[in-house]
Amino acid sequence: MKTQNIKTIFIVIILICITKYPICIAQNLVANPSFEIYDTCPCGTNGIHLAAPWYNPGLISSDYYNVCDSPGSLGVPNNSIGYQFANSGGAYAGICCYYYDINHSIRGYIGVELDYSLIQGKKYCVSFYISLSDSSWYAISEIGAYFSKTKIVQTYQAPLPYIPQFVSPKDLILDDKENWRLIEGAFIAEGGEKFITIGNYQDNASIDTTRMGTFAWYTVGAIYYIDDVSVTLCDTASPVVENESLGNGINIYPNPVHDYLNIQFLNEVFENANLRIFDMLGNVVFITTLKNQQTQQIDLSGLAEGMYYLRIESQAGSITKKIVKIDE
Numbered sequence: 001m002k003t004q005n006i007k008t009i010f011i012v013i014i015l016i017c018i019t020k021y022p023i024c025i026a027q028n029l030v031a032n033p034s035f036e037i038y039d040t041c042p043c044g045t046n047g048i049h050l051a052a053p054w055y056n057p058g059l060i061s062s063d064y065y066n067v068c069d070s071p072g073s074l075g076v077p078n079n080s081i082g083y084q085f086a087n088s089g090g091a092y093a094g095i096c097c098y099y100y101d102i103n104h105s106i107r108g109y110i111g112v113e114l115d116y117s118l119i120q121g122k123k124y125c126v127s128f129y130i131s132l133s134d135s136s137w138y139a140i141s142e143i144g145a146y147f148s149k150t151k152i153v154q155t156y157q158a159p160l161p162y163i164p165q166f167v168s169p170k171d172l173i174l175d176d177k178e179n180w181r182l183i184e185g186a187f188i189a190e191g192g193e194k195f196i197t198i199g200n201y202q203d204n205a206s207i208d209t210t211r212m213g214t215f216a217w218y219t220v221g222a223i224y225y226i227d228d229v230s231v232t233l234c235d236t237a238s239p240v241v242e243n244e245s246l247g248n249g250i251n252i253y254p255n256p257v258h259d260y261l262n263i264q265f266l267n268e269v270f271e272n273a274n275l276r277i278f279d280m281l282g283n284v285v286f287i288t289t290l291k292n293q294q295t296q297q298i299d300l301s302g303l304a305e306g307m308y309y310l311r312i313e314s315q316a317g318s319i320t321k322k323i324v325k326i327d328e
Contacts, residue, residue: 027309029114029231030196031276031284035091041068048093048110057197058154060108063094065225082134087180087227094133097200098140098207099221106221107159109199111152114231115276115284115311118147120191123234126166127184128198132177132212133223139175139210140222143168143183143200147193159201167201173210180227186234196231250312256324259301263312265294273314277323279306300325 035051047064048054056062065074067090073080076090086092099106118124132139144164154160165187168174174181251264277286285303290296290312303325310321
């Protein structure tokens with residue numbers, strides 16, 4: 001009886017927050033920001049595509065490490081180039097940001113399409129965590145993020161010929177092999193940027209390096225693990241533009257929801273639309289595509305109890321709804 005009363009109080013408090021005091025959170029525009037969602041366990045190098053929608057924009061391997069391969073060459077925490085637990089969860093990416101050869105400025109990158117295009121004149125906060133792999137000979141500075149309107153494709157091994165809008169400080173050598181270091185900053189968007197590409201954009205003649213030791217031949221350079229990538233609108237009071245009228249074309253029930261959430265179309269504007277569910281920190285916890293049917297049921301039994309934001313995107317526009325997940 002007492003447990004049921006506590007459950008009732010919890011639901012009432014959440015519903016009051018939704019109806020009376022809407023919360024404006026800094027929504028992370030990066031889907032799968034900590035690489036936890038994956039298709040299959042990594043097997044071999046250049047596997048970042050397994051953690052969709054992340055991809056490799058270049059010719060050099062961009063690797064994917066996951067606890068599912070442990071023990072293994074791409075495991076977490078133990079892998080072929082070091083020993084490191086994930087900053088959060090059980091997975092992370094890895095890229096080569098420097099290779100010791102003055103004639104070959106080899107660079108690797110990882111890229112992902114943002115959930116929405118950036119808004120002109122708006123200030124965006126960017127952050128990610130990095131850790132230098134144990135077997136790297138060198139440490140460097142100036143790992144950056146380039147935002148583009150179209151998908152970047154690298155056709156040669158040298159650094160990409162772009163100036164990143166965000167880059168770690170030049171005087172900060174990223175030499176920590178024990179801990180994860182937070183890299184964060186902000187920039188003003190030109191408008192329309194839809195892709196982020198992370199890596200080092202300096203050639204060997206321009207980059208600052210520090211010698212770390214002598215290890216395996218294949219790490220004669222600097223290979224970094226990357227985790228928890230975030231791009232948010234710095235001014236959380238400035239909402240993402242939505243087509244509010246579309247809310248009349250959809251019915252979501254039950255809310256609060258236990259296991260299965262029903263999405264009913266009252267017209268055709270949301271057919272073949274993308275659906276994403278975000279937690280209160282702005283992380284994507286559920287992704288699917290709505291089919292051509294009047295009512296669709298999605299299984300949310302795997303989500304923890306709490307409040308979430310459900311966002312549906314179609315060619316006609318987008319709409320965001322708050323939902324509450326409860327356990328029996």
